[in-house]
Amino acid sequence: MNRIPILQMGSTLLVTIQVDMQDQMALALQDDLANKISATSAKGVLIDISALEIVDSFVGRMLASISGISRILDATTVVVGMQPAVAITLVELGLSLEGVRTALNVERGMELLQKSRKEKPLAR
Amino acid sequence: MPAEDSAGSQPLRSEEDIVASRQKVRALTQQLKFSLVDQTKMITAASELSRNTVVHGGGGSMRWELLDDGVRRGLRLHFEDQGPGIADVKLALTDGWTSGTGMGLGLPGSKRLVNEFELQSVPGQGTRVSITRWK
Numbered sequence: 238m239n240r241i242p243i244l245q246m247g248s249t250l251l252v253t254i255q256v257d258m259q260d261q262m263a264l265a266l267q268d269d270l271a272n273k274i275s276a277t278s279a280k281g282v283l284i285d286i287s288a289l290e291i292v293d294s295f296v297g298r299m300l301a302s303i304s305g306i307s308r309i310l311d312a313t314t315v316v317v318g319m320q321p322a323v324a325i326t327l328v329e330l331g332l333s334l335e336g337v338r339t340a341l342n343v344e345r346g347m348e349l350l351q352k353s354r355k356e357k358p359l360a361r
Numbered sequence: 362m363p364a365e366d367s368a369g370s371q372p373l374r375s376e377e378d379i380v381a382s383r384q385k386v387r388a389l390t391q392q393l394k395f396s397l398v399d400q401t402k403m404i405t406a407a408s409e410l411s412r413n414t415v416v417h418g419g420g421g422s423m424r425w426e427l428l429d430d431g432v433r434r435g436l437r438l439h440f441e442d443q444g445p446g447i448a449d450v451k452l453a454l455t456d457g458w459t460s461g462t463g464m465g466l467g468l469p470g471s472k473r474l475v476n477e478f479e480l481q482s483v484p485g486q487g488t489r490v491s492i493t494r495w496k
Contacts, residue, residue, distance in 0.1 A: 257383060259376040260412070291383065291401055293408040294466040322401040330405060330470035331456055 241266045243273050249281040249350055250274065250312075255288045263299040270303055274310045281350035282307050285343055287318030297332040304337045313353045314338065317346035370424040373414040373440070382411040382423045386438065389425060393434050393496055403436060403494045406471035410440040410490050413467050418442025418488055428493070435476075435495035443487040450480055 241262065244251040250273055252266070270282060284300065286292065292300075304314040317340045319327075327334065340346035371385060372378055386407040390400040407423070414421045421442030428435040447453045456469045468490070472478040477493035 257380050259380055261376060290387070291405045291408060293405050293412075294470060295408075295412065320401075322398045325398055326401045326405050326474065329402065329473050330409075331466045331473070332470070 240269060243269060245273075245277055245279070248277075248279050248354075249283060249347070250277070250279045251283050251285070253285040253288070257290075258296065260295055263296055267299055267303055267306070271306050271310065274307055274312050279312050280354055282312055282314040283343065283346050283350060284314065284316045285318050285346075286316060286323075287320065287342075289323065290320070292319070292323050292327055294330060294332060297327060297330075297334060300337055301334060313350055315340050315346040315349050317341065317343050367427045368425065370422050372420075372422050373411050373442075374420040375415065379408060379411045379415060383408050385423070385425070386436075389427070389436055390494075393427065393436055395436075395494070395496055399494060399496070402474040403438075403492075406474040406492055406494075407438055409467040409471045410438070410492065413490070414440045414442045414444075414488075418444035420444075421487070428495075433495050435493055437477075437491060437493040440490045441487065442489075446484040446486055446488055447480075447482040448484050450482055454480070 239262065241252060241254055250270065273279065274282065282303065300316055307314045315338045319339065338349065340349050371381060373382060383404050386404045387400065390403050395403065411423060419442060421440065424439040424441065426437045428437055452458050454469050454472065456466070471492065475492040475494045479491040482488040
């Protein structure tokens with residue numbers, strides 16, 4: 238099975254999902270990210286889904302789990318680049334991705350991660 | 362007019378087949394010139410129902426039909442399995458009710474994404490979910 242690559246840039250992990258994922262691939266990404274956050278002490282995770290043409294409840298749940306796992310591991314996750322048609326469909330499906338931070342694009346997502354790092358100086 | 366297949370079917374036995382069914386539905390909705398939002402809704406509904414067929418139904422198939430009622434064109438998909446069936450259909454269509462593994466959005470959620478939705482299930486014999494979306 239192919240795995241989604243995770244890139245490290247400073248204390249941020251970058252993931253770009255560019256393929257129509259099988260369910261196992263989504264679960265593997267969740268595990269890989271948890272391990273990578275722990276191994277690198279990353280403070281932020283940026284997941285770019287601009288290439289995804291659909292997000293169904295399985296992938297939606299994966300994004301929510303990653304956000305939850307990273308929060309517990311003291312990292313912030315931002316999901317960026319969701320296509321408007323995907324957002325419309327997700328909400329109608331009944332998934333509003335509560336607890337998942339989002340930004341319109343990679344640039345704004347990086348800003349959000351930098352800001353959240355400054356906001357919690359007491360965390361260390 | 363290029364020749365079009367107006368009906369067909371493909372197996373739903375594995376996770377790879379779920380991906381293949383999404384791709385098939387994408388091609389069909391593009392062929393029907395659905396708007397991007399309508400394409401996305403139909404593909405998402407197909408993904409949910411394909412997964413149900415594989416995970417809960419123990420495998421089955423997706424049949425598709427291109428519809429033309431003289432005024433508008435549409436796409437109808439049938440997801441069929443010979444699995445354990447659904448004991449309480451009304452309960453299965455309730456938001457948040459889950460048989461254990463998911464979030465309970467698959468059936469009620471996909472119902473919201475289409476124009477017509479029909480569920481037939483006989484415990485012990487199988488389940489058929491049919492969805493239709495008109496252009």
